Amino acid sequence: MLDDRSIRRSDGCVVKLSALCVAVVAAWLALPAAAQEPPAPGPQVPGPAAKNAPAPMDFPFAVLRQFPENPPWWNNIVTVPPDDDGIAGANLGIVDNSTTGSFLKQNFRMAAQELVPFGEDPMPAFNRILESGAKFILLAVPADALLKMADAAKDKDVILFNAAATDDRLRGADCRADVLHTAPSRAMLTDALAQYLVTKRWAKWLLLTGREADDRLYAEAVKRSAKKFGAKIVDERTWNFGPDARESGNDDISIFTQGVSYDVIVIADERGEFGPLIGYRSWDPRPTAGTAGLTPTTWSVTVTGWGAEQIQNRFFRQSKRGMRPLDFQMWLAMRTIGESAARIRSNDPKKLREFIFGPKFELAGFKGGSFSYRPWDNQLRQPIVLTSAEALVAASPQEGFLHQTNPLDTIGFDKPESQCHFPTP
Amino acid sequence: MKSPISRRAVPALAKAAAVFAGLAALIAAPAPAWAAKVFVTNERDHTMTVLDSESLKTLQTVKTGRRPRGLTASPDGKLIYVCASDDNRVEVYDANDYKLLRTLPSGPDPELFVLHPSGNPLYIANEDDALVTIVDTETGKVVGEIPVGVEPEGMGISPDGKTLVNTSETTSMAHFIDTTTKQIVENVLVDSRPRVAQFTPDAKFTWVSAEVGGTVSVIDNASHEVVKKITFQIPGVNDEAIQPVGIRITKDGNTAFVALGPANRVAIVDTHTYEIKKYLLVGQRVWQMAFSPDESVLYTTNGNSNDISVIDVASQKVTKSVTVGRGPWGVVAVP
Structure with a gap:
């Protein structure tokens, strides 16, 4: 052991x-x-x-x-x-x-x-x-x-x-x-989240992206998933309020999330620099999802x-x-x-x-x-689970997302869209 | 055109005839159905529901230990054994007044068990500990432990009590155990996540369900070879949803019932040809099943719809569903 x-x-x-x-x-x-x-x-x-x-x-x-x-x-x-x-x-x-x-x-x-x-x-x-x-x-x-x-x-x-x-x-x-x-893959994670949000008819997303390269990759995956499942990203904003917003968060985040109408805030912040601070601080009372809030993960x-x-x-x-x-x-x-x-x-x-x-x-x-x-x-x-810190919310693929061979292939890259080409042995 | 009165009269007559036929059947049956009690463990409620088999009304809801799952009755039907998984014990209830008589040690996280046909000992699968624990039901002492594969669950015993079969879910094996020597005699690889082992009444075969594999393996008990793998196809139901768990075989050895989990169906299988005769639609996530004492009725526990389905064995029809507690898991019926 x-x-x-x-x-x-x-x-x-x-x-x-x-x-x-x-x-x-x-x-x-x-x-x-x-x-x-x-x-x-x-x-x-x-x-x-x-x-x-x-x-x-x-x-x-x-x-x-x-x-x-x-x-x-x-x-x-x-x-x-x-x-x-x-x-x-x-x-x-x-x-x-x-x-x-x-x-x-x-x-x-x-x-x-x-x-x-x-x-x-x-x-x-x-x-x-x-x-x-x-x-x-x-x-x-x-x-x-x-x-x-x-x-x-x-x-x-x-x-x-x-x-x-x-x-x-x-x-x-x-x-x-x-x-x-x-x-x-990031695509599996964001597809799993997108399926759930679309099922809930929370289809208008405000995308908040961090400053790191990985955050931009996550944001790209979110955008791809939104397109794939018919959600709309009403605005994308990049976090630029410095590294530690614990003290200033109540002011900064209100402003950061103002001036646009959306159903849910999707956060692309893999290291967790600001994502965990967004919930309960946004201008409108909206749930958070992505790398913070309702999180898609394997386990x-x-x-x-x-x-x-x-x-x-x-x-x-x-x-x-x-x-x-x-x-x-x-x-x-x-x-x-x-x-x-x-x-x-x-x-x-x-x-x-x-x-x-x-x-x-x-x-x-x-x-x-x-x-x-x-x-x-x-x-x-x-399957990818969607969970808060304390409770499991759902597991994707969601019911109703059909596939001709395996429903698990509705999340991530399916064969026709794959860019991977292995050399033939 | 018939008058409304005669339209009502016809079914009434038919009903009367059915009642008469039913009464005749009851008189002929060795253990009259009206005397039976159905016990159901509710995993998420930490209770056991007792139903009257005739009225299907709840007689009592018994508070049990935490997370009650496996359930069985003594051969005389007087004692009810319950695996209280999170309390790491087996509870023994009086089938008449539902009083807790005593508890037995079970080893950690008991999930399923099987009684020796004589009523003693009890063989318990300790899911968290890769063990089968043997408990003397008279003295309440642990008389043996047999190491098996990861996550032991299914427990089947031969009619003569000489062979025990345990399935281990993550190891994907059926372990054949000699109950006299308490040694494994053979390990048979089956499909992924084997959940239940059931001997045929003639003791020639063991049926083992594989939840993730989606199959039932029929193992020849003499050669320990898998002689048949039964697969299931249901139009309109995704293959991934077909997850066989509970198996019950009629005493005449001719018909098997297989519970298919989230496919919400029970398959009826001809045990000689392995042909699937019928799929019965039951409640959600059907896992375990039990016959009534006279075998006229089969009860299924439907974990996600919090009810049991009542299947008429002769007509192969679902006649009723009855609400019980949350997460019904095990079921047993006694006269």
């Missing part, structure tokens, strides 16, 4: 977002042997060996996470993201895979874990992972780094998972055949239907905190391999890929129905 101690680095330095240790974390490999075992291996098969079980089979995984930029001012010790964000989800995936694996003599293990501080080059860490012999590599890195890694691993016999980057271009012009995306502690209470409980018992979207996306990557391995009884990445993109692959993800990968851009199809 991952506990407080396991996020201590081997040199005794505790990784803190507020004071990042400078050196690249040399993973947990240097810890005593016991710590290298997959956390809490699954139960042993009691009694006689099952007759269908083959010879032991090894599944070496690795996780690489680069810390995102420090969260802005409004975070405090309670709201600051945990250091093991994502990593804990990957570890739960190892535990879940191992329990199944114990019945099939399949050994799932973490061969390497790397944490890279914000702003550093993650490539040395990635190269160490390749040298570790890991076959299945879970990445939480920015888009540019992901592309470099995909190109570096091109001729290696590995499967890469993008568990964090939401950039639409990674599913479009910059797509890579050897990367599977368990992270949602939240508010997800309890579809059997989700079980994984929420399991995760909490392991990590003593709620499961976050990055945890869930890492877990999905782990389970993609675990599920496929159980079905085809092989650890050959080529065979696993074949199965993952075949008709029989189905991943259960506690949101109803089965998840699968879009063959045209390697994006995992999954």
Whole structure:
């Protein structure tokens, strides 16, 4: 189990977002042997060996996470993201895979874990992972780094998972055949939100965009979704009231949201610089949605239907905190391999890929129905939940948004509109 | 043209005939339907509704432990066992006066269980803990724990009580367990998220539903091979909405009923040809089912519409729906 101690680095330095240790974390490999075992291996098969079980089979995984930029001012010790964000989800995936694996003599293990501080080059860490012999590599890195890694691993016999980057271009012009995306694209998130808002007939949006490049990408996705589902962006405004509007917010935000009529405020502010301040301060009494307010995401502690209470409980018992979207996306990557391995009884990445993109692959993800990968851009199809901090509001696709093959393809890039062109093997 | 009076008279006559036929059936039946009580656990209300099977009126709403789910009755119908999932215990109620008699240890997060055909012990799936816990219903002691796959749920037991089948949802397996040695003898991979295991009355096959896979696997109990995978297609219903959960098979072994979750249908399947005879429209998100003691009626719990549907087994028709508490989960009927 991952506990407080396991996020201590081997040199005794505790990784803190507020004071990042400078050196690249040399993973947990240097810890005593016991710590290298997959956390809490699954139960042993009691009694006689099952007759269908083959010879032991090894599944070496690795996780690489680069810390995102420090969260802005409004975070405090309670709201600051945990250091093991994502990593804990990957570890739960190892535990879940191992329990199944114990019945099939399949050994799932973490061969390497790397944490890279914000702003550093993650490539040395990635190269160490390749040298570790890991076959299945879970990445939480920015888009540019992901592309470099995909190109570096091109001729290696590995499967890469993008568990964090939401950039639409990674599913479009910059797509890579050897990367599977368990992270949602921005288009999936904003389509999911748009479907709900349009269903509610809240079709006039005021779009508030932050100052960062990522915010503009989110805003682009919002605009695309508005067009796709028939909503109207009555005005787009860029936040320009400085970095900390806690004191001046009541005045600034009233002015910022004046002079136009709309149903809902859609916020594009991925780091949360101003988005959380908009609610209750706008000129007109209107709900907020997007990166703050009603938020589209893959996972939240508010997800309890579809059997989700079980994984929420399991995760909490392991990590003593709620499961976050990055945890869930890492877990999905782990389970993609675990599920496929159980079905085809092989650890050959080529065979696993074949199965993952075949008709029989189905991943259960506690949101109803089965998840699968879009063959045209390697994006995992999954419902997107819309949630406030305390309560789940809805899950998209919304009823009534029809699709000829899979309703999940009404959110994100469907085949005809995909800009991704994989080289034909 | 008929007068309004004669128009009314015809159905009245038919009704009288039906009542007479019904009475005749009741006299012939071994356990008269009018004596039955239907117990339903309401997961989100933390209660258990007791219905009179004849009037379908609520006799009592019993306050249970938190998040009651799995529900079963002792072979003599005198005791009602309830999994109080969030209280980590099994509660034993008197089927006559609905008093809580005692609680049994269950291990963490009990979801579903099955009683040995003799009434003892109780085999409990501990969903959060990858365990099957065995509890002696007389002494209230835990007499064994069997490690199984992730999120154990479905529990089926052979008519002779010698073989237990547990399904684990995230592991997607049916674990065959020898109840004498308390050891797993075989793990059979089925489709994604197996929810319920049900033996056929002749003990030759085990039917296992896979909620996310959308199928029912029929496993040969001798070879442990999946001999048939039943799939469901309903015109106008999306494949993703077809999520099989509850399975009940008539005592003659000829007909199976499969609850299809958010498809809001119960499928009727010929157990010999595996042909789907009919889909019955019931309430929303139908999960579990139970026969009346005389097997003339099948009750379904509809988790999202907060009601149960009453299916007439002979005519294969839904005759009524009855409001119960919020999130009805388990159901059992006793004489």
